[in-house]
Amino acid sequence: MTATYEQMWKDLGLDLVAHDMLMQVLGQGYQDVFLTQESRPQGMDYFNFVMSEVHGLRIKELLDGKKEGKKVIGSFCVFVPEEIVRASDATLVGLCTGADFATEEVEKVLPRNTCSLIKSAFGFKLGKVCPYIESADMIVGENTCDGKKKSYEVFGQLVPNLYVMDLPQMKSPEGKALLKAEYYRFKDRVEQLTGNRIDVARLKNGIEIVNNKRRAVHRLSQLRKADPAPISGLDALLINQVFFYDDPIRFTESVNKICDEIEERTKTNSGVAAKGAPRILLSGCPMAVPNWKLPWIVETSGAVIVGEESCVGERGVRNLTADTGSTLDELMNAIVDRYFQVDCAIFTPNPDRLQHVKDMATAYNANGVIHYGLQFCQPYQMEAMPVEQALEAASIPTLRIDTDYSMEDVEQLKTRVEAFIERLR
Numbered sequence: 153m154t155a156t157y158e159q160m161w162k163d164l165g166l167d168l169v170a171h172d173m174l175m176q177v178l179g180q181g182y183q184d185v186f187l188t189q190e191s192r193p194q195g196m197d198y199f200n201f202v203m204s205e206v207h208g209l210r211i212k213e214l215l216d217g218k219k220e221g222k223k224v225i226g227s228f229c230v231f232v233p234e235e236i237v238r239a240s241d242a243t244l245v246g247l248c249t250g251a252d253f254a255t256e257e258v259e260k261v262l263p264r265n266t267c268s269l270i271k272s273a274f275g276f277k278l279g280k281v282c283p284y285i286e287s288a289d290m291i292v293g294e295n296t297c298d299g300k301k302k303s304y305e306v307f308g309q310l311v312p313n314l315y316v317m318d319l320p321q322m323k324s325p326e327g328k329a330l331l332k333a334e335y336y337r338f339k340d341r342v343e344q345l346t347g348n349r350i351d352v353a354r355l356k357n358g359i360e361i362v363n364n365k366r367r368a369v370h371r372l373s374q375l376r377k378a379d380p381a382p383i384s385g386l387d388a389l390l391i392n393q394v395f396f397y398d399d400p401i402r403f404t405e406s407v408n409k410i411c412d413e414i415e416e417r418t419k420t421n422s423g424v425a426a427k428g429a430p431r432i433l434l435s436g437c438p439m440a441v442p443n444w445k446l447p448w449i450v451e452t453s454g455a456v457i458v459g460e461e462s463c464v465g466e467r468g469v470r471n472l473t474a475d476t477g478s479t480l481d482e483l484m485n486a487i488v489d490r491y492f493q494v495d496c497a498i499f500t501p502n503p504d505r506l507q508h509v510k511d512m513a514t515a516y517n518a519n520g521v522i523h524y525g526l527q528f529c530q531p532y533q534m535e536a537m538p539v540e541q542a543l544e545a546a547s548i549p550t551l552r553i554d555t556d557y558s559m560e561d562v563e564q565l566k567t568r569v570e571a572f573i574e575r576l577r
């Protein structure tokens with residue numbers, strides 16, 4: 153891949169030496185974590201390919217699209233409405249936030265006690281290793297947690313095209329009105345960027361494309377309820393991660409294809425783990441590529457992950473956007489209604505999330521829940537306690553893990569996870 157795309161990366165301004173190093177680590181990590189798994193569905197070949205070309209062919213596709221006038225919009229949060237981006241014939245991509253990079257440089261501009269996810273975004277920019285950031289015509293930041301909100305003030309000095317979306321903190325009528333106003337402002341900005349006016353037909357089309365993507369992931373989630381689990385949590389997480397990068401129509405087809413295969417598996421009671429293996433629901437902070445540490449520890453300790461209560465998982469895709477409106481305002485209201493249900497921990501109070509975690513544990517027949525909080529993430533770390541209390545009160549065993557992107561605590565985490573799995577047995 154390196155030779156084929158070297159000029160492209162150079163033109164994007166990447167640091168080729170650092171990028172090469174990143175690709176090597178990523179490739180090795182992928183090999184160790186994913187390709188060593190047994191009984192993977194054949195359909196994972198497609199996702200292996202996507203990952204092998206995540207900085208190659210996919211970037212070339214985006215750049216080819218740009219030559220034809222198609223804009224690329226980068227985002228860090230599931231509150232950025234993809235429907236509006238699609239309606240303007242632009243492409244939305246999730247930006248890299250799943251690994252430590254250029255930490256020394258990052259800590260010159262951000263406090264050390266910033267969560268790994270934010271530091272990662274800065275590291276990929278400062279280290280010049282993310283072709284997505286460099287390809288983006290606009291990068292959307294959002295006022296969610298304090299860390300992100302304040303860090304965008306600094307990020308705005310590193311990139312020329314940052315757009316900040318304000319978001320409510322409470323699920324009140326005033327909060328909803330703010331979201332609506334911000335989505336209209338975003339629509340106007342996207343129209344200005346792309347030169348494409350968003351009308352009813354275009355917005356309906358955008359809604360349909362994104363809903364279909366979500367429907368395919370819902371189908372996969374339903375199939376994961378089977379025992380034995382027909383797909384590993386790692387592979388399902390990977391599919392949820394690719395959701396943010398791939399062409400949406402191709403992604404939908406590929407997920408449906410793997411679901412056909414998995415459906416057959418469930419009919420013959422075959423799976424990736426033994427029937428009755430402990431089943432875990434993960435809950436908490438999003439896990440972006442290549443953050444596979446905790447799922448890898450869990451699934452190499454004898455348990456299988458059957459669901460993710462996460463923005464890279466069910467929180468991000470839970471609801472569809474109604475497409476029945478016949479005016480632009482009705483469709484915009486439907487988009488607002490859909491996103492206003494996202495139960496991110498930045499909301500206060502946030503009772504829906506407690507209910508969703510409990511409901512998911514029951515629906516996926518999970519024996520226990522592991523709450524994953526990134527260090528220095530106040531919203532999720534603070535919410536971990538009520539989540540744990542609510543689950544334990546419902547007799548669902550819960551383990552709270554706070555970690556970061558380093559590998560230093562792997563042994564210690566493994567010991568805790570193994571003890572938890574023992575408890576579930």
Ligand code: BJ8
Pocket residue numbers: 228229230231267268269270296297298299300437438463494496497498526528529530531532
């Ligand atoms: S909707 S979860 S994607 S904000 S881990 S940066 S919260 S300190 S990522 Fe998120 Fe949107 Fe919410 Fe989802 Fe802050 Fe916590 Fe870091 Fe986080």
